Amino acid sequence: MGPYFDPDFDGQLERIPPPRVCVDNDTCEDCTLVKVDSANRHGILLEMVQVLTDLDLIISKSYISSDVGWLMDVFHVTDQLGNKIIDKALIQYIEQSLDARKKEKGEVITCLGNMVGSGLLASEYTMLEVTATDEPGLLSEIAAVLTELHRYKIISCRAWTHNSHVAIIMYLVDEATGKPILDPDSLAHIEEQVEVVLGAHFGEEETRRRRVKVSGPLAEGRVHTERRLHQLMHEDRDYEAGPPPVQLELGGQFGTRAALIQARKGWLSSLSLNSPLQSPSAAMQAQVSIDRWIDRGYSVVNVRSMDRPKLLFDTVCTLTDMQYVVFHAAVSSHGLLAIQEYYIRHKDDNTILDKEAERQRVTRCLVAAIERRVSHGLRVVVSTRNRRGLLAEVTRILRESGLSLTRAECALRGERAIGTFFVMDASSTGGGEVDPKRVEAALRDEMNGGIQLDVSNTHPRWSPIKMINHGNDQPVVAKGRSSIGFFTDSSTSSTSSDQEDERPRFSLGSLLWSHIERFSSNFGSIRS
Structure with a gap:
C-alpha cells in the first residue's frame, strides 16, 4: 500500500511549474552539488533536507534563498564515506524525490546499507507513540509487554531522552500476517497495556506528564519519524527545563x-x-x-x-x-x-x-x-538474526546491568536486527562511566551466541561508519573524512x-x- 495523496493537492500540482533539479558532479572536486529551483511553499525546505538526510548523505554547506513564490537552494553533499554521489540510481532517486509530482520513486540502498524508498514507508505500519518522564527501564518494560501479548511484532523503534523527558516511537505489525494492525479493538488494547506500564512507573499524579497513542497506517497527520520525535518532545515542553541557554554574542570573545x-x-x-x-x-x-x-x-x-x-x-x-x-x-x-x-x-x-x-x-x-x-554515554551496537522479543531481551539485559538508556535506534535489515543504544549508569545522577567489557560480557553471556557487538565508551570526533555485510555476517568498518556533518569550508x-x-x-x-x-x-x- 503506497502513501496517500490528496487529489485536490494533486490537481494544484499540475498547475505549478515543475521544479528544476540538477545533480552536479562537475563544479566541485570534493562534493556533489544538488541544486533545486522550485515553486515555494511552507515546509518544502524541510522536505528537501529530509530527502538528503534519509539517504545518509552529508550536507556540508548550503545556500538558500526565496523570492516571493520561488525558492532556490544549493546543497553541497557527499556520502558518509566522503565520496561524491555518482550512483545513477541514487541520482535518479534524488531527482524524483525532490519533485512532488513523482509518486513512484523506487528503492535505493544508501552508503550505510539502509534501504530507502516508497515501498518502505513508515506510514504503512501501525505506530505507537509514548511521551513520559524519563525512567530507567521504561523502554524495556514497554517492549516486554508487547512481546507478552504474542500478537504483535516490533518492526523498528526509536527513543530519545532530553531534560528528563523521553519520547518513543515504535512501528508494529501483526505477527501472524506481517501486515499492519487495523482492528480498532487491537489498537485500543495495545494502548491500554502500555498505559498500565506507565501507570506502574508514575502513578496517577503523573497522568498529565505522560501520553500514549496508537494509530493505524496512513493515519491523518503522519510525518517523518525523526520529525515526529521532535514534535513529541516539543509538545512535552522539554525545552523549558534547565537554565536559560547561553546567548551567542556575535562580537564577543567566543562569538x-x-x-x-x-x-x-x-x-x-x-x-x-x-x-x-x-x-x-x-x-x-x-x-x-x-x-x-x-x-x-x-x-x-x-x-x-x-x-x-x-x-x-x-x-x-x-x-x-x-x-x-x-x-x-x-x-x-x-x-x-x-x-x-x-x-x-x-x-x-x-x-x-x-x-x-x-x-x-x-x-x-x-x-x-x-x-x-547528542549522544551521551556508552555506545552499544548490536547486530543479530531477528527473532521474537529481541528488543525486550536486549533492553532487559542493559537494565539488569544497572544501565539507563539515553537514546536508542533499532530496525530490521533483511533477516537481521540492528540496534544502537547509548547507555549510562542508572545509579549515578551525573551519568557515571560504564565499563564496556562488563556490558559486552553480559550481552554475550545471555544472548546465546550469534551476536555481533561494538561497545565503546570513547567519543571520537566522528564515529566510524559501520555497514553490515549480509553475506558473511561480518561488520565492515569504513572511515571517511574527519567529519561527517558540515565539512570545513x-x-x-x-x-x-x-x-x-x-x-x-x-x-x-x-x-x-x-x-x-x-x-x-x-x-x-x-x-x-
Missing part, C-alpha cells in the same frame, strides 16, 4: 567572528573530545542569537554549535514546526564548529520576532532540538575587520547574498 578566526588557526580542529577538560558538551554548547533586520523585515537567527550529522535537519525541522518561514539561509563549518544563519518571518502574519519572550522561546527550542540528538575568504564591525549581526550575510546572486544569474554554474 562567530572570533570562532572563525580560531577555526582558521586550527584551534577547533585540534580540540580533543576525549579530553576531560573538553567534553563535547562543555567544549561547544549550542548557542543562539536572534536579531532584527528591520530594513528588510527579517529576524536573523544565528546558531553556533558542535558539528554533527543531521544538524541542518534538526534546526530546519524546528523552525518549520514553529511556523516560521526560512527566506534565506547559509550554513557552513569550520573544523568542529558549525555555523548556521537563517533569515525568517512568521508564517501566519509575515512578521519578525519583536517580543523578547518569543525570542527566548525560539532560542530554547533550537537549543533543545540540537541537544536531543577552506575556500571561504575572511571578511575585513571594518566590514565585520559595520554589520556585526549578520556574519554570513555577505557570503549568502553573493552566492544567491550568482545562483540566480546562472543556475548551471555555482562555484564556492
Whole structure:
C-alpha cells in the first residue's frame, strides 16, 4: 500500500511549474552539488533536507534563498564515506524525490546499507507513540509487554531522552500476517497495556506528564519519524527545563567572528573530545542569537554549535514546526564548529520576532532540538538474526546491568536486527562511566551466541561508519573524512575587520547574498 495523496493537492500540482533539479558532479572536486529551483511553499525546505538526510548523505554547506513564490537552494553533499554521489540510481532517486509530482520513486540502498524508498514507508505500519518522564527501564518494560501479548511484532523503534523527558516511537505489525494492525479493538488494547506500564512507573499524579497513542497506517497527520520525535518532545515542553541557554554574542570573545578566526588557526580542529577538560558538551554548547533586520523585515537567527550529522535537519525541522518561514539561509563549518544563519518571518502574519519572550522561546527550542540528538554515554551496537522479543531481551539485559538508556535506534535489515543504544549508569545522577567489557560480557553471556557487538565508551570526533555485510555476517568498518556533518569550508575568504564591525549581526550575510546572486544569474554554474 503506497502513501496517500490528496487529489485536490494533486490537481494544484499540475498547475505549478515543475521544479528544476540538477545533480552536479562537475563544479566541485570534493562534493556533489544538488541544486533545486522550485515553486515555494511552507515546509518544502524541510522536505528537501529530509530527502538528503534519509539517504545518509552529508550536507556540508548550503545556500538558500526565496523570492516571493520561488525558492532556490544549493546543497553541497557527499556520502558518509566522503565520496561524491555518482550512483545513477541514487541520482535518479534524488531527482524524483525532490519533485512532488513523482509518486513512484523506487528503492535505493544508501552508503550505510539502509534501504530507502516508497515501498518502505513508515506510514504503512501501525505506530505507537509514548511521551513520559524519563525512567530507567521504561523502554524495556514497554517492549516486554508487547512481546507478552504474542500478537504483535516490533518492526523498528526509536527513543530519545532530553531534560528528563523521553519520547518513543515504535512501528508494529501483526505477527501472524506481517501486515499492519487495523482492528480498532487491537489498537485500543495495545494502548491500554502500555498505559498500565506507565501507570506502574508514575502513578496517577503523573497522568498529565505522560501520553500514549496508537494509530493505524496512513493515519491523518503522519510525518517523518525523526520529525515526529521532535514534535513529541516539543509538545512535552522539554525545552523549558534547565537554565536559560547561553546567548551567542556575535562580537564577543567566543562569538562567530572570533570562532572563525580560531577555526582558521586550527584551534577547533585540534580540540580533543576525549579530553576531560573538553567534553563535547562543555567544549561547544549550542548557542543562539536572534536579531532584527528591520530594513528588510527579517529576524536573523544565528546558531553556533558542535558539528554533527543531521544538524541542518534538526534546526530546519524546528523552525518549520514553529511556523516560521526560512527566506534565506547559509550554513557552513569550520573544523568542529558549525555555523548556521537563517533569515525568517512568521508564517501566519509575515512578521519578525519583536517580543523578547518569543525570542527566548525560539532560542530554547533550537537549543533543545540540537541537544536531543547528542549522544551521551556508552555506545552499544548490536547486530543479530531477528527473532521474537529481541528488543525486550536486549533492553532487559542493559537494565539488569544497572544501565539507563539515553537514546536508542533499532530496525530490521533483511533477516537481521540492528540496534544502537547509548547507555549510562542508572545509579549515578551525573551519568557515571560504564565499563564496556562488563556490558559486552553480559550481552554475550545471555544472548546465546550469534551476536555481533561494538561497545565503546570513547567519543571520537566522528564515529566510524559501520555497514553490515549480509553475506558473511561480518561488520565492515569504513572511515571517511574527519567529519561527517558540515565539512570545513577552506575556500571561504575572511571578511575585513571594518566590514565585520559595520554589520556585526549578520556574519554570513555577505557570503549568502553573493552566492544567491550568482545562483540566480546562472543556475548551471555555482562555484564556492
